[in-house]
Amino acid sequence: MKGIRRLAEHLDISIGTVSRALNGKPDVNEETRRRVLEAAERLGYVANQSGRALRKGATGVIGFMMQTGPEITGQGDIFFMSVFDGVQTVLARHKLDLVALLCSSEEDPDDYLKRMVARGFADGIILSATRRYDARFEFLARQKLPFITLGRSLTDVGQPWIDLDFEGMAEMSVERLVKAGHREIGFVWPHGDLNLGYIFVERCREALARHGLSLSEDHIFRTNPNEAGGYAVARNITASSRPPTAIILVNETLVAGLYRGLEEVGLRPGRDIAIIGRQSPQARFLSPRLTGFELSLRDLGIALAESLLSTMPAYANLYPQAMRRKLWPMALVEGESG
Amino acid sequence: MKGIRRLAEHLDISIGTVSRALNGKPDVNEETRRRVLEAAERLGYVANQSGRALRKGATGVIGFMMQTGPEITGQGDIFFMSVFDGVQTVLARHKLDLVALLCSSEEDPDDYLKRMVARGFADGIILSATRRYDARFEFLARQKLPFITLGRSLTDVGQPWIDLDFEGMAEMSVERLVKAGHREIGFVWPHGDLNLGYIFVERCREALARHGLSLSEDHIFRTNPNEAGGYAVARNITASSRPPTAIILVNETLVAGLYRGLEEVGLRPGRDIAIIGRQSPQARFLSPRLTGFELSLRDLGIALAESLLSTMPAYANLYPQAMRRKLWPMALVEGESG
DNA sequence: TCGGTTTCCGTAAACGTTTACGATCCTATT
DNA sequence: AATAGGATCGTAAACGTTTACGGAAACCGA
Known part of the structure; x- marks a missing residue:
């Protein structure tokens, strides 16, 4: 004997009443409900998920x-x-x-x-x-x-x-960088078909246009959304015919790799190249400190x-x-x- | 009409046979089985989890x-x-x-x-x-x-x-550091009651003892297992009365914070203080490169x-x-x- | 031809719940 | 005292499967 049946037998009431008591239905005596709840607690009874789901059509x-x-x-x-x-x-x-x-x-x-x-x-x-x-x-x-x-x-x-408000992030990032004098801005766009990349790049393009700047395709760096991907970007930047003076990262996953890669090619974020990305627990401890977007x-x-x-x-x-x-x-x- | 019943009706056979066909039971004609599988595929039928679990007593x-x-x-x-x-x-x-x-x-x-x-x-x-x-x-x-x-x-x-073989990690780490001349070795032990910390510290103590060294309690740095925790450790090291010349991290989660913290107090890993930790995708891009343990x-x-x-x-x-x-x-x- | 196998399939019970329905008892009202 | 109505509970059906069981047909060897 298992489950609700055991509980009912133990209390000497019907399984229907037990179920009603446990589910807070109104038509059950408060004293009975108390007894049921107490016994359920003591015997460690919890309704079987499959039975309940089957009957109710909902799994919780x-x-x-x-x-x-x-x-x-x-x-x-x-x-x-x-x-x-x-x-x-x-x-x-x-x-x-x-x-x-x-x-x-x-x-x-x-x-x-x-x-x-x-x-x-x-x-x-x-x-x-x-x-x-x-x-x-x-x-x-x-x-x-x-x-x-x-x-x-x-x-x-x-x-x-x-x-996430990638539109806002795109606008503010571009605005900030342009105001600081940057004209060649690079964008890191992770591989894959995630929608966020499209949104982000498109809005960046618009924001640049508002300043009379255009987003050249060779300033879009596609890469894997992990540290190794960030590392690879650093190489691609220096190999570029017109190396960007600033980089915006829509992802937060690859900034550590990028930092490392930049160091190896002798570029220091904030001094030789501007980086704007996303804050994260990891990013908080990068050096130099990352400028980036944060959310709760x-x-x-x-x-x-x-x-x-x-x-x-x-x-x-x-x-x-x-x-x-x-x-x-x-x-x-x-x-x-x- | 839903579920297996619909499928059965559609094929004009009983639900029992449908079920047997789908579950690969032997006593069903191969031609019927083919038809069932084909129809299931076409109608997108998948057995309901609750019904199956209830009957079989297993959820898959x-x-x-x-x-x-x-x-x-x-x-x-x-x-x-x-x-x-x-x-x-x-x-x-x-x-x-x-x-x-x-x-x-x-x-x-x-x-x-x-x-x-x-x-x-x-x-x-x-x-x-x-x-x-x-x-x-x-x-x-x-x-x-x-x-x-x-x-x-x-x-x-x-x-x-x-x-994970924390015993081996402890032995090898201590061995390596002692051989390099370190006598004051610190250990980072994350807060909480996880068993791995106990195992690790105990084995480190034994390994030290084998070299006539003892593990003093103020060389055990307890902290949170995240970047902020690693950061805090850097401060505690310098505040120590006998600052360790080497640190072993049993966790892989806090090394970035530790690096940052050390930099702020003017210590460079590998030059001013030795660090041994755990490899991870993040750690791969630390600078200077981390010495640490890796697994698949x-x-x-x-x-x-x-x-x-x-x-x-x-x-x-x-x-x-x-x-x-x-x-x-x-x-x-x-x-x-x- | 006939008994015995095999092959295949339908029937129905079970899994553990929830809940609609109806039965019983009690209280209050006339 | 009779009745209405509320409070409380038991009964049984349903949810969608799987599977034990048995039956019908087909096959096979003597």
Whole structure:
């Protein structure tokens, strides 16, 4: 005898009443409810996930899809750990759990998501690493599964999203560098089809144009979004026919490699070449100190969760004013690098 | 009409046969099986996770428990992404999926694990961030749930484990530094109750003793396992009454902060103070180059998965020779820091 | 031709919950 | 005292699978 049946037998009441008591239904005597809760606590009973999900059609789980593998796509590492923490503080209020759906680098993300959804794993999904065109959006919309994306895409099915304000970052970075006299500005654009790169470069191009400058293609340095990629950029800069005097990094994952590479070719950030990037726990301890954009990852996680819940029928009324779509602001923290 | 019933109706055969066909049972005509598989593919049918788990008592999911939050416990960031990738290559062979069970920094890990297990989430668990005494081991053993730990603990319930060879690292580091003439060696020990710190410091003490040296308590620098923690250590070193001439870091997460801190107090690694740590993607681009220990994270993940499977009745025969307990070797990669 | 196998498939029970429905008892009102 | 209505609980169906069991047809050897 297991599960709720055991608990019911132990208390000598029916399993229906036990279930109602545990789920806070109104039609159960308060004294009985107390007894049930007490016994459940003592026997360590927790409702079996599969049985409950099967009956209710809801799992109580929110999935955060992310890619695994040595070369992380776009955002780095500790980035997610902080966002998760924010998401969870919201989910915990509703007894929802967060799990990371880990798509192997060997599997197609679209296939992976399909499998997870068909399995009925999660009641809601958070998508990251959004691509220029992202079939996952359409798929989830067809499945009528609530989801939110961390990042935009040209594929738009009307779902809520939150994205970092790369537009603002582009404008401010260019503005700052031009004002400091730079005319040859380089842009580091990670390989892959992530949408953020397109947005960023495009807005940089516009900002340059406003000053009568044009963005030449050989000032766009495409590379891998990791330290090795940053290292490679340093070489490419010096090999360039018109070496840029300033570099803007849209990613935060490769700045350490870039620093190292620049040092090896005798360029010191802030003195010989200006660098503007993104702040991160790692970047805080670079030398010379990085000039870059910063944001609260935990708050971002909170906003993501609240927006997602606001699209889920069961929780929508609790978050009436949650933001549906938002460019998440980033603040420039001045260092010595540019 | 949904699920397997829809598929069966569509093919005009019984749901029993459909299920058998999909699950590769022998007693089904090959022609029928082909039709079923083809139709399933075309309609995008995947068995519902809850229904299947309820009936089979198995979920087809392996859980990897990890803590979230801005200060990661012990191992960093990209560390896990690489390990995951290794785990998944093994799991994929058996159509098992890996999910990360994300324990919020606000919740007690023991409680969290209990909830996840009671829910019946996973058929097997991989535990990381093992503590000096870890109640999770006993709990999982009582539940008879297969699990493996990445890390040891004084709590030992006979489960398989794989742990980095901190013993070897301690011995080799001390040996190398003593040979280079160092007599005052400092050790960075992250805050928290992770077991690895105890093992490491103890073995260092023994290695020192072999050379007639003793490890004085004020040469043990306890700090947070992140960059800020490394930064703080630099200050504490100079404030010490007998400043060490060499430092060994058991963690890989704080070396960047330490470098920065040392620079600010005018100490250059490799010239003014020796540093031995752990290699990582980030560390590869430090300057001066770090001397540190390196390992294949992907292979580690593969070994973890194979060992776990070998303890699960359904897969045990496939991995008869999987290692049950293993100190995972690390190789010293010489840099310029020590 | 006939009994015995094999091959294939349908039926129905089970997994652990939740919840609609109805039954029972009690209280209050007329 | 009769009745209405509320409070509380038990019963049983349903969720979507898998699988033990048994039956029907086909096949095979004597």
